[in-house]
Each structure stands twice: as C-alpha cells, then as structure tokens.
Amino acid sequence: MMTMRYRGRACLSLMFAMMLGAGAPALAAELKVVSWGGALQEAQAKVFFDGFSKETGTKVTQDSWSGELAKLRAMVDSGNVVWDVVDMDPQTAAAACEQGLLERIGDDAAFKNAGLVDGALTDCAVGTSTYATILAFQKDAFPTAPASVVDIFDTKAFPGKRAFRKSPVDTLEIALLADGVAPGEIYKTLETQEGIDRAFKKLDTIKADIVWWEAGAQPAQLLKSGEVKMAVAWNGRIADANAKENADLGIAWKNQIRGFDMWVIPVGTKNAALAKDFVSYTIKPEVNAELSKFIAYGPTVEAASALVDKALLDSLPSAPSNSDGALAQDGGFWGANGDALNARFASWVAQ
Amino acid sequence: MRMKTAQADKAALDRGTVVRGCAVGAARGERMQAMRSALPALPLLVFLSCFLVLPLIFIFHTAISDREIADNLPETVAALQDWNGDGTPPPEVYAIFLGEIGKANERATLRQLGRRMGYQLDRGMNLIQKAGGVARSGAATDAAAARTALTDIDPAYAAPGIWTIVKQHGSPYSTFYLGWAAGFQTKLDKDGRPSMETGYDFRLFYLRTILISLAVTALTLVVGYPLAYVIATSRGWVGGLMLFCILLPFWTSLLVRTMSWIVVLQTNGVLNGVLTGIGAVTEPVTWLYTRTATILVMFQIQLPFTVLPMLGVMRAIPPSHVRAARSLGAGPIRAHFNVYFPQAVPGIAAGGLLTFVLCLGFYLTPALVGGASDQMISYFIARFTNEELNWGLASALSTLLVVGAGVCALPFARLISRHSSERK
Incomplete structure (x- = not known):
C-alpha cells in the first residue's frame, strides 16, 4: 500500500534526480565542492581546491549555485546527495541546519580548536572567509560620489537605476539603516512586525528604480553595461572586475554588512569524512590567509590575519578605514525568520 | 470540409438504412466504417493521449493530492x-x-x-x-x-x-x-488565526497575465488587420514581399529573437543610440525590464499568429461583394465595414483567440525583458516546479490556467465554427 501511495512522488523524485545527473555513484577520493561561481570560486579553486588535491590526491570537482536551497532539499529528500561541501552564507546555513539538511559539524573538536573568529563557527557551518556587502557605483555617473551603502535610497542626489540582490537578506537591513535605525538596533527592529513593515515601506520608495540581480557576478556586469548606476554588491566581485576587466567602479564602504562564506556538509553525502578533511584544510592559517591574494575577502582564522600581505589589508572588509558603521550579519536571526521573510519578500517583489 | 460533408451524407444514408433494415449488422458496419476512416489520425491520437491527455490528468491529480x-x-x-x-x-x-x-x-x-x-x-x-x-x-x-x-x-x-x-x-x-x-488559502499562526506572513498574491498574477495578453492581442489586431487586408487584396509582388516579412520571424527561434531584443532595448543599445542620435531624447530611456518591453516583444512574436488566420479568411472573401456594394452607392468606408468586415470576423476572432491563448502561457519573454513585477503566471509555475519544489501548488496553478484558457476559448471557438459553417 505504501509503495502504491508513494509511487507518484518517487517517480517525480526520480525524474528530478535524473535531471541532476545523479545517476552514477560518486567514485572514491573524489569530492564535489559547490560555491558561488565567478571570481570567488576561481580564487577558491586556486587556493583551496588545487591545494587540497595536491596534498591528498583527491580529485575536486566543482559546481556552482546561487543560494536557493531547493536543489539541496531535493537531493536530501530523494536520498541522492551529490554535493559534498557547499559554500553558504550564514543565514542560509542556519536555515538549512534548522531544516535538517546539514551535518552538525560545529561540535567537532577539529573546528572548535581551530581558532576561528567570533561567529565563524555555528552548529552546521565553518567560516572560511569574510566578505562585505557594499555599494558599488559608476565613478562618472554622479558629481559627488556616494559615501555610504544607504545612499542607494537617495534618488535625488543619485538618480538612475540601482541594483539589489533579489533576497531579503541585506536588503531589509540596508532599508532600515537608510531609515535611520542604528546598526546595533537593526535585528531587534526586524523582529517586530512594525519593523518589517517599516523596511518594506522604505523599499517601496525606490522600488520602481530597482533592477534585481541573482548571481554574484551580475552587479559588476550591470554597472559596466550602464544598465544601473549603482548596485549593492559583494566587495570581492567589484574589486575583481576593477582589476581584471578594467571596470572603473567605486566602492562605498560605510554601513557595509559583513558576512562569512561558510562550508557546510549536506546530510547523507557519501564522502562526509573526506569533506571534513577538506574543510579542515581550508582553515589552516597559512591556507586561509592565502585566499586574500586572489579575492578581496579576509581570513576567518585569528592566526591567519597576521599572515595576510600588508599591501592587501586596506582592500579587505576588516580594514579600519572601511569599518565605519559596519553591521555584522546575524545568521541566527535569518535562520529563525528567513522562511517567513523570504515569502513576504518574494511576493512583494512580484507585485 | 467538402470531404467531411460527403462523409456526413454517407453516414446519414447509412443511418437511413439502419432505420429501414436489419439494425444490428448495419450499425456494426457503420462503426467499422467510421473507425476505418479515422485510421489515418491514429498516430496523432496516440501522440496526443501520451503527451497531452496523460500529463494533464497527472497534473490535475497532483493538484488535488494532499497525502x-x-x-x-x-x-x-x-x-x-x-x-x-x-x-x-x-x-x-x-x-x-x-x-x-x-x-x-x-x-x-x-x-x-x-x-x-x-x-x-x-x-x-x-x-x-x-x-x-x-x-x-x-x-x-x-x-x-x-x-x-x-x-x-x-x-x-x-x-x-x-x-x-x-x-x-x-x-x-x-x-x-x-x-x-486561487488566492483563498491563508496561512495560519499557532493559534489558528490568519498569519501575519504574507504569501504570493496569485489573483494579481492571473489578472496581470490576462491584462498583458489582452494588450498584446489588441495591438496585434490593430496592426495586423490592415496588414492582412493589404496582403489579401494586393496583386503582384507587394503582397508576397509583405507576407515574406511576416513569415520571416517564424524561421528564428523564440530565444534568439528575445535575446536580440535585449541588444536593441538595453540602455546603451541600438534604440537608445538612434533616439539620442536624432536628438529625440537627451538621456537614454530605460526600456529593458519594463512592462513596455514585455508587451512590445510579445507583440512582435505574436503578430504572425494573428495575421495568418485573418489572411486565410480574407483571401476567400470575393472582391465582387465590395464592388457590388460600391455600385449600389455605398462609400468606401461603409462598403468595407458593412460588407467586407463582417465576412472577415471569423478570421479576426481566430487570430485574436490564437494570440490571446498563446500569450497566457508566455514565460521566456517576460522573464528576459520584463521586470520583477511583469512576470506572468507561467513564471510562478516554473518557480514552484523547479525552485521551491512545491509541485502541488505548481499543478494547481497550471490547472487553473488550462481551465481558464479553455473557458475563454470555448465561446470564440463556437463563433468561429458557426461562421465557417455558414460560409459553406
């Protein structure tokens, strides 16, 4: 009877699994690492993937994603997990952890004793680099350059289209910051219904001027093609576009929102032990410090901070000159409220 | 059509035989006859039931399953x-x-x-x-x-x-x-009261889908009618050339056509280049990711679908009818609207209906050139199928769309078939 009942579902799951190309079992000593594509993944490949391959002889294969949990959810539900390690932001990691999608690796002694900075180790996730959400802009678009991330709401001084990430994360925080809420009060405010309404009301004031992006490489493209004049973006992507693609984009650091790139291990992967070895490798101080050479993201291990090239320090989110009004993203808040806020945000965007 | 009439006549004859003579054998013979004449359509019927009817039943079933x-x-x-x-x-x-x-x-x-x-x-x-x-x-x-x-x-x-x-x-x-x-379900909080969480407003999305489809249909009719008229009544190469121009987009894939529109419409694109070049605007206009772009591109894609059915009907209208009206003293406009236009109505209805129903299911074009608030219902079906993996809701949304399109199509389809039978 049970098989009859589940046949339809099983059929769909099978179709989906086939679409994901999950038919073949993973070979031994092969690790599938999933990250955010573009400049970040290129840097991670040079430092983490290649290094780990050389040291252990493991073949690291890559995939990329844009932070939508559905694919991972489908893998776990169909019992066919082909991702071994995934790079998540703290709030997605917290939500996925709460839904039982991730191995609870936070209690492992290896990670506890690694000397990670505050917030870089959670129940299911281990931070490997720090990034900042900043405001990037075309330098020649305005007579005076925007000074802070919240200037994206000032359509009088900075007219034109602007781009936001199609996600409530960071977007609601920036809206409240722009509405005059102090960085320390943001998450307290967002916990109340009035606070959420206030953030959406602020967003309503510029909704007609917003272009939404989904993949991390898009803001730099939109800015370069002239489609938008300013964009909320991840600092490393903009620095990379300036360095490699001759883009001339400015960065406003004030009121940056700081987050971690974190490794998580999906529940049910056949390579869990190898995956943990990989995560441990990336938080060795000398390896962890190396990433800053290839993308402007900082280390997460205390001991690695001293090893970072001094010349690079000023371009990192943690530089004192960049830290004015900085807000640390609260993964716990988003883990608990993410589903509800995502639903409201998605319906608001589509209206 | 004439073939069919002949068959109907034969069937009527057969039926007469049934009444007069030995009922059972003749009825079987008639059935055999009907089946044999339907035999060439068998591959199509098999194809339709495998790839249209069965999936539809499966989708309806998923929409009402709640296991x-x-x-x-x-x-x-x-x-x-x-x-x-x-x-x-x-x-x-x-x-x-x-x-x-x-x-x-x-x-x-x-x-x-x-x-x-x-x-x-x-x-x-x-x-x-x-x-x-x-x-x-x-x-x-x-x-x-x-x-x-x-x-x-x-x-x-x-x-x-x-x-x-x-x-x-x-x-x-x-x-x-x-x-x-259908927008009736509200989420509950722990006490069983309506939740503070707001979900998707599907009624708005259906309304938006219908409004965009209507706008595109109206545009194609307004532009397509005179075009079809000119092609149908012109002699020589002008009509042929225009027909060729209308058919040209059919030979390019939908995706390629939509992508080329992006090149044309983007801020530093062709259209803005021309507009600023001739001094019509000083600042580039934002075309991309707007409702205007969505309707414009859909209009270009749908124009042949509206024009071709109209053209077929218009070509069959004898020019002598309008000449007769003119010779009886009607002015050109009156002759057109009293004599020509009523005969072209089945073509207009067929073209308009085809475009409207096809528009209801548009996905790619709004996704590529429209903004977040221009997405039609197919976008949400795709989203719930591929991203949120909520197949129950995706199936329910599809069911409502299919049923809605069917309801819209029925009265028009009857109008068209009535007109075409009158013309026989």
Whole structure:
C-alpha cells in the first residue's frame, strides 16, 4: 500500500534526480565542492581546491549555485546527495541546519580548536572567509560620489537605476539603516512586525528604480553595461572586475554588512569524512590567509590575519578605514525568520 | 470540409438504412466504417493521449493530492475527530502523534510532512523537526509525558493551530492547493488565526497575465488587420514581399529573437543610440525590464499568429461583394465595414483567440525583458516546479490556467465554427 501511495512522488523524485545527473555513484577520493561561481570560486579553486588535491590526491570537482536551497532539499529528500561541501552564507546555513539538511559539524573538536573568529563557527557551518556587502557605483555617473551603502535610497542626489540582490537578506537591513535605525538596533527592529513593515515601506520608495540581480557576478556586469548606476554588491566581485576587466567602479564602504562564506556538509553525502578533511584544510592559517591574494575577502582564522600581505589589508572588509558603521550579519536571526521573510519578500517583489 | 460533408451524407444514408433494415449488422458496419476512416489520425491520437491527455490528468491529480498528513498521521487524524477544536486535544492525541512522528522519521518522510505543514502553518517545518527530535530521544513514555515534552519544546504545541490543520487535512485528496492557487488559502499562526506572513498574491498574477495578453492581442489586431487586408487584396509582388516579412520571424527561434531584443532595448543599445542620435531624447530611456518591453516583444512574436488566420479568411472573401456594394452607392468606408468586415470576423476572432491563448502561457519573454513585477503566471509555475519544489501548488496553478484558457476559448471557438459553417 505504501509503495502504491508513494509511487507518484518517487517517480517525480526520480525524474528530478535524473535531471541532476545523479545517476552514477560518486567514485572514491573524489569530492564535489559547490560555491558561488565567478571570481570567488576561481580564487577558491586556486587556493583551496588545487591545494587540497595536491596534498591528498583527491580529485575536486566543482559546481556552482546561487543560494536557493531547493536543489539541496531535493537531493536530501530523494536520498541522492551529490554535493559534498557547499559554500553558504550564514543565514542560509542556519536555515538549512534548522531544516535538517546539514551535518552538525560545529561540535567537532577539529573546528572548535581551530581558532576561528567570533561567529565563524555555528552548529552546521565553518567560516572560511569574510566578505562585505557594499555599494558599488559608476565613478562618472554622479558629481559627488556616494559615501555610504544607504545612499542607494537617495534618488535625488543619485538618480538612475540601482541594483539589489533579489533576497531579503541585506536588503531589509540596508532599508532600515537608510531609515535611520542604528546598526546595533537593526535585528531587534526586524523582529517586530512594525519593523518589517517599516523596511518594506522604505523599499517601496525606490522600488520602481530597482533592477534585481541573482548571481554574484551580475552587479559588476550591470554597472559596466550602464544598465544601473549603482548596485549593492559583494566587495570581492567589484574589486575583481576593477582589476581584471578594467571596470572603473567605486566602492562605498560605510554601513557595509559583513558576512562569512561558510562550508557546510549536506546530510547523507557519501564522502562526509573526506569533506571534513577538506574543510579542515581550508582553515589552516597559512591556507586561509592565502585566499586574500586572489579575492578581496579576509581570513576567518585569528592566526591567519597576521599572515595576510600588508599591501592587501586596506582592500579587505576588516580594514579600519572601511569599518565605519559596519553591521555584522546575524545568521541566527535569518535562520529563525528567513522562511517567513523570504515569502513576504518574494511576493512583494512580484507585485 | 467538402470531404467531411460527403462523409456526413454517407453516414446519414447509412443511418437511413439502419432505420429501414436489419439494425444490428448495419450499425456494426457503420462503426467499422467510421473507425476505418479515422485510421489515418491514429498516430496523432496516440501522440496526443501520451503527451497531452496523460500529463494533464497527472497534473490535475497532483493538484488535488494532499497525502502527507493522511499518510503520516492517520491515527492522529482519527483521534482528533472527537476534539471540538477548542483549546488543545487530550494528552492521548499527543502520544499517538509522537508515535507516528517517530515512524515517519524512520521512513524518512518527516521532512515531507514538515514541508506540508509549513505551507499552512507558521514555522511548520520547524515544529515537525522539533517533534522528530522528541520522538528520537524516546523520553516520552506515557501520554502526559508526551504532552509535556511537546509543549515544552515549542509552545505552538499547546495552541490549537497545528491540531486544527491536522484534523482538517486527513483525507488524501483536498482542494488545498487549488484554493491556494486561487488566492483563498491563508496561512495560519499557532493559534489558528490568519498569519501575519504574507504569501504570493496569485489573483494579481492571473489578472496581470490576462491584462498583458489582452494588450498584446489588441495591438496585434490593430496592426495586423490592415496588414492582412493589404496582403489579401494586393496583386503582384507587394503582397508576397509583405507576407515574406511576416513569415520571416517564424524561421528564428523564440530565444534568439528575445535575446536580440535585449541588444536593441538595453540602455546603451541600438534604440537608445538612434533616439539620442536624432536628438529625440537627451538621456537614454530605460526600456529593458519594463512592462513596455514585455508587451512590445510579445507583440512582435505574436503578430504572425494573428495575421495568418485573418489572411486565410480574407483571401476567400470575393472582391465582387465590395464592388457590388460600391455600385449600389455605398462609400468606401461603409462598403468595407458593412460588407467586407463582417465576412472577415471569423478570421479576426481566430487570430485574436490564437494570440490571446498563446500569450497566457508566455514565460521566456517576460522573464528576459520584463521586470520583477511583469512576470506572468507561467513564471510562478516554473518557480514552484523547479525552485521551491512545491509541485502541488505548481499543478494547481497550471490547472487553473488550462481551465481558464479553455473557458475563454470555448465561446470564440463556437463563433468561429458557426461562421465557417455558414460560409459553406
């Protein structure tokens, strides 16, 4: 009877699994690492993937994603997990952890004793680099350059289209910051219904001027093609576009929102032990410090901070000159409220 | 058409024979005859039933299936039937619930149940996961302990919301997803009151789909009618050239055409280059990611679909009719609208209907050149199928779209068939 009942579902799951190309079992000593594509993944490949391959002889294969949990959810539900390690932001990691999608690796002694900075180790996730959400802009678009991330709401001084990430994360925080809420009060405010309404009301004031992006490489493209004049973006992507693609984009650091790139291990992967070895490798101080050479993201291990090239320090989110009004993203808040806020945000965007 | 009439005549003749003579044998003969004449259509019928009818039945079935609670919590549902919905159910229900959660956990169907609860209840997934943790710990041995364990781990278990939902959705089939797709379903909070969480406004999306489709249909009709008229009445190469121009887009894929529109419409694109070049505007105009762009590109794609049916009908209108009207003293406009236009109506209706129904299902074009608030219902069907993996809701949205398009199409289809039979 049970098989009859589940046949339809099983059929769909099978179709989906086939679409994901999950038919073949993973070979031994092969690790599938999933990250955010573009400049970040290129840097991670040079430092983490290649290094780990050389040291252990493991073949690291890559995939990329844009932070939508559905694919991972489908893998776990169909019992066919082909991702071994995934790079998540703290709030997605917290939500996925709460839904039982991730191995609870936070209690492992290896990670506890690694000397990670505050917030870089959670129940299911281990931070490997720090990034900042900043405001990037075309330098020649305005007579005076925007000074802070919240200037994206000032359509009088900075007219034109602007781009936001199609996600409530960071977007609601920036809206409240722009509405005059102090960085320390943001998450307290967002916990109340009035606070959420206030953030959406602020967003309503510029909704007609917003272009939404989904993949991390898009803001730099939109800015370069002239489609938008300013964009909320991840600092490393903009620095990379300036360095490699001759883009001339400015960065406003004030009121940056700081987050971690974190490794998580999906529940049910056949390579869990190898995956943990990989995560441990990336938080060795000398390896962890190396990433800053290839993308402007900082280390997460205390001991690695001293090893970072001094010349690079000023371009990192943690530089004192960049830290004015900085807000640390609260993964716990988003883990608990993410589903509800995502639903409201998605319906608001589509209206 | 004439073939069909001949067959109908023959069938009528046969029927006459049936009445007069030996009924049974003749009826069988007639059936054999009908089947034999339908034989060439067999591959099409097989194809249609495999790739249209069966998937449709499957989608309808998914839209009304609501199995998670019925499959995972059947005894809890049964035990809740005596509970009147006030306060919380008796402790025994908690024990039964916890037992069934434990079984669901072993079967690995707990996350499915949690997701189903989350569709209707605030933090539904979280609540079910927490209950799974309690069941795994095995601490709750009797009914009272089960109740305490659950209400301790989350106060929502001491509120009626979750129990009301379980009680009401114990049947494997329900209108839950259809109601959701039609905008009637509201999420509940732990007390069973409408939740503060706002979900998608599907009625708005259906309305938007219809309005965009109507706008595109109207545009193609206004532009297409004179065009079809000129092609149908012109002699020589002009008509042929225009027809060629209309057919040209058919030979390019939809994706390529839409992508080339992006090149034309983008801020530093061709259109803005021309406009600023001739001094019509000083600042580049934003075309891309707007409703205007969506309608413009859909109009270009749909124009041939509106023009071709009109053209077919218009070519069959004898020019002598208009000449006769003119010779009887009607002016050119009056002759056109009193004599020509009524005869062209079936073509206009067919072209307009074809475009309208095709527009209802547009996905790619709005996704590529439209903004976030220009997405039509297909976008949400794709989203719920591929990203949110909520196939029940995706199927319900598709069902409403198919039924809605069918309802729109029926009266028009009858109008067209009536006109074409009058013309015979």
